[in-house]
Amino acid sequence: MQIKTIDGLNIVKEKYLPLVKQRLGHSNGIGISQVMVCSGTSCISGESQDVRRELERELERRNLQNSVQVIKTGCFGFCQHGPIVMIHPGEHFYCRVKPQDVKKLVETHLVNSQVVEELQYQNKSEKVNNIEDIHFFKAQKRIVLQNCGVIDPEEIGEYIARDGYYALADIILNKKPAEIIDRIKKSGLRGRGGAGFPTGRKWEMAAMQEANPKYILCNADEGDPGAFMDRSILEGDPHSILEAMTVAGYCIGAAQGYIYIRAEYPVAVERLEIAIDQAREYGLLGKNLFDADFDFDIDLRFGAGAFVCGEETALLHSVMGQRGEPHPRPPYPAQEGLWGKPTLISNVETYANVPVILRRGWEWYSGQGSATSKGSKVFSLAGKINNTGLIEVPMGTSLRTIIFDIGGGIANGKNFKAVQTGGPSGGCIPAKYLDLPIDYESLKEIGSMMGSGGMIVMDEDNCMVDIARFYVEFTQDESCGRCTPCRVGTKRLLEILKRITEGKGEMEDLELLEELAYDIRDASLCGLGQTAPNPVISTLRYFRGEYVAHIRDKICPAGVCKALLDYTIDEAKCAACGLCVKACAAGAISGAKGEPYRIDPDKCIRCAACVAKCPKDAISKGIRKEAANIAERGVQPGAGSREERAAL
């Protein structure tokens, strides 16, 4: 069926609306129940598809397949408690549903209309039945993710029922490109890929170019480790991206779009392929859309695991099948991009905002968020936090709200130490900035960045020097090698950090680190190199005390860096079997059969071989003895002020 008019859309919408409406809380008496099974990557890994198949089998067995529909849906965001199943009407929310729970779920809920208590979300001691009552969801505002968890991403009709493709129809039938670009500009939308460039200006720039053909490119190469916003949008609401790209194509005069997606996201790739096929079938991609003189089609291009390809010029090379090495700008991709032609590149989340702006108006959109950053931001919460998952909050929300309200605080009752935003390009933010409203500017000011939206929470057990080393190791590994500051600089940076974590650092290393970090930042060719030292700079700024402890006192306050730990044998537990002596290559363990063994810390090379061999678990590792004394004197993780250091 080819849709050519608004009426065509209306016909599809009418067909799917009752079902979708029920999921939004309307009890419209359509006489059926719907079981939504989360089919995002996280829940799929937790066997949600087995749950879905088992549900279908069980319903068939009970002859209920006509009155109960099982629907695949996108990420609810509550990944920690997956697999998630939601039953409508009534918005009953069940977590950690396993295939073996299905029988009970069907029997109790769908047949006897009673709630299955053991599958409910438990907030401390009280059971929570309704999604609205779960704090994780209450504090959020879902704009971009409005369809995730509501519609079936593999059914275009459900997207249309949520007013999808209406904006596109309206624009092609009634509007001029300049008008739309103006609206995007006025909305204040900024690129969600990290740098925050005003999207409207980018569109304008691409529209102004006279060269033809032009291309639309969607950057779905979410290489930032610990970030999964784009993946969730693509898995939960793929048509919103297709619609936005088509609108962009109409505005700048392009006929071809590409989505550059990572190979690591097989589910998202599959959903996109289905979505593109359906859109073509409905005539929403292809030739003469809405009978106008406008053709637009979208194809997928695959990344093959290279972080640098998230950088737009590197991405261009990769889309053309080459090594993904960046090149200097200008010319900007909007001037000379794919095959030397003007190319508009935006991130997935940026595109996902476009249909919302067009549907609800730029006036509404510009009223959301903070003064300089409009709208909302999707974050992926991960690390040492109770509720890991996907969240969306208005720009300008404080970190405290995100981490302690929505995220439910730090796991296992530990203390918060830092939060890392922006991935390997961002910085670590200490506790003192928890109440800062976050937007593009404020994050930059405190030495981090918005990045694509990954948020990794760290607790007192994480060593900040080790974290800096981890990130530099990552960027070093991913450095494409094209420019020297990044290629050689990050290598040297890593060497110094390794030295420090191994207890071989010198105090001069701190100055060297800083100098080198700023040099790499200033002299690198592309965003990867320019931001690579950020984790080092920010940890040096906020957690200098930890560096000093590693270098001068040879201790790792968090007890992470192996070389700085002491291994001791608990004499009470030791069975004096002598296995550890045989395991020790350094000959550091002494003792005799029948009496407890001892480890000589000066000979010990901290390989932990003895720990693995001990049958009684009598060998423990711990920070060095001096650590206790220093801790008493006031050097705490993160307490890196000059006075405190002077007091030592």
Next chain:
Amino acid sequence: MTQEAYGGQKTQEGKIPAAFMQEGPIEEKADKEKTKNKFLELDRYIDIYTKEPGQLIIILKKAQDIFGYLSEQVQAYIAEKTSTPVSEVNGVVTFYSFFLTEPQGKYTLDLCTGTACYIKGAQELMEILKDSLQIDAGETTPDNLFTINTTRCIGACGLAPIVIVNGNVHGNTSPDEIKKIIRKCRKGEEIADKNH
């Protein structure tokens, strides 16, 4: 700017250049037939994808699906069929971490090294893996049973730390569990051997 994987010479159905069939150890006839079929399958993809420019990466990906890894032989074959300099094909293969140039073990254990997994103890898991299999990351055990690889974030950070065993994701992996996985894989091998 170069244009690659485009305008490659039309491949003749069923004709595999002899050079590609001769290299390597002397094969059984059945194996030779298998290899030929693999090249024929690759040919079909090359035909599809050379219609558009810039499709080298997807061709390599398909080749890796077919052969398991990209040997020099396969790279040279793709270069010839797509009229791309072999240096360029190799350049692309070595640039992206997704492409493998060594044969893999029967069980590939991919350990996610994303930040969320790292923070939750992926490093410890890696050490257990290395220790119990006596190989380094990126290597294969001498009996061709296990390969340890690291993978970049797969985006299931809610389940960190993650180990992917032959494409199946294991979330919230504890040190004990990873030992169990290794034991299971070893047993699986033994069972398979008995069935032979």
